[in-house]
Amino acid sequence: MPKPTVPFVGSYDDLRELHLLHHIFSLPQLDSIRNNPKAVLAAIDDFVQVTEKRLMTIGPNKGAFIGQLIHDHKPSTVIELGGFVGYSAILFGDALRAAGGKRYLSxxxxPVNAAIANQLVELAGLRDIVTVLVAPSHKSIARLVKENEIDSIEFLFVDHWKDRYVYDLWLIESLGLLKPGVSVIAADNCIVPGAPDYLAWVRASPAEKAVQLKEHQFPESVLQGADLTKAIKSGAENVELENVPGDPSYLYETSLTKFDMGSGRTDGVEVSKVVGKE
Ligand SMILES: C[S@@+](CC[C@H](N)C(=O)[O-])C[C@H]1O[C@@H](n2cnc3c(N)ncnc32)[C@H](O)[C@@H]1O
Known part of the structure; x- marks a missing residue:
């Protein structure tokens, strides 16, 4: 058997995510923050302030904005792409529960980030609502479809690696998971570091999107639409999931909200509502 290899551990070379976990579970007031999502988030924020070790979490301003969207749209399920150590899962899982929702799939x-997220979600008392799925997002999306866990997405929070934004949206579109009048997508970091391909897609007309697809290279064997869903549900192996054509017929009402990130930096969250299909 080949020796197991671990290509990377956490997301940061100094393993600050593990340091965070130790810090939180060593707090003298640990029992008083248990089952209190806001107190757990405040403890994470304190860690960042005291150690000056930045974490790639959503942060308070963008977090409040997306929490308000969850409050307004009242989805039953939220899916998040990119959970990191669970900050947004705790923040939005709490908002979802307050809005009457049932499931937050992160x-x-x-797996190290996911393990930390699981501990912090548990500490925050959100185990009943937040589930962390460990795999590349395209594989987890396919697994959720295969296991009949989802047949649509009401609210999608996109916050993983920016070069995957448009590809995962294409997969979701191709699987027919977006519903006009229901589905809302909030995509973080659309200015810093930016997701130009994603913005170009959600802002384009169906005709412009058809041109974008024509100019893109897809594997020869690629399946789409009902054929792709059928292949996934039947458990077919090696189905292409990472590079499948999106469905250009979706119509989005989409806009960017900008946020001052301090130190002269501005970032933006693109909110795209599915308003129809051509
Ligand atoms: C910006 S962080 C997420 C921050 C988190 N949403 C929050 O606000 O607390 C991005 C995370 O996406 C994860 N990630 C990157 N590519 C991914 C993929 N293809 N599927 C799932 N997760 C991914 C990274 O490991 C990292 O933990």
Whole structure:
């Protein structure tokens, strides 16, 4: 048997995510923050302030904005692409529960991040609502479809690696998971570091999107639409999921909200509502 290899552990070289976990579970007031999502988030924020070790979490301003969207749209299920250590899952899982929602599915590729997220979600008392799925997002999306866990997406929070934004949206569109008048997508970091391909897609007309697809290279064997859903549900192996054509017929009402990130930096969250299909 080949020796197991671990290509990477956490997301940061100094493993600050593990340091965070130790810090939180060593707090003298641990019992008083248990089952209190806001107190757990405040403890994470304190860690960042005291150690000056930045974490790639959503942060308070963008977090409040997306929490308000969840409050307004009242989805039953939220899917998040990119969970990291669970900050947004705790923040939005709490908002979802307050809005009467039932399930927050946090998709995270890195098992160490996911393990930390699970501990912090548990500490926050959100185990009944937040589930962390460990795998590349395209595989978790397919698994959720295969296991009949989802047949649509009401609210999608996109916050993983920016070069995957448009590809995962294409997969979701191709699987027919977006519903006009229901589905809302909030995509973080659309200015810093930016997701130009994603913005170009959600802002384009169906005709412009058809041109974008024509100019893109897809594997020869690629399936789409009902054929792709059928292949996934039947458990077919090696189905192409990472590079499948989106469905250009979706119509989005889409806009960017900008946020001052301090130190002269501005970032933006693109909110795209599915308003129809051509
Ligand atoms: C910006 S962080 C997420 C921050 C988190 N949403 C929050 O606000 O607390 C991005 C995370 O996406 C994860 N990630 C990157 N590519 C991914 C993929 N293809 N599938 C799932 N997770 C991915 C990274 O491991 C990282 O933990």
């Amino acid at each position: 998709l995270e590729i890195n």
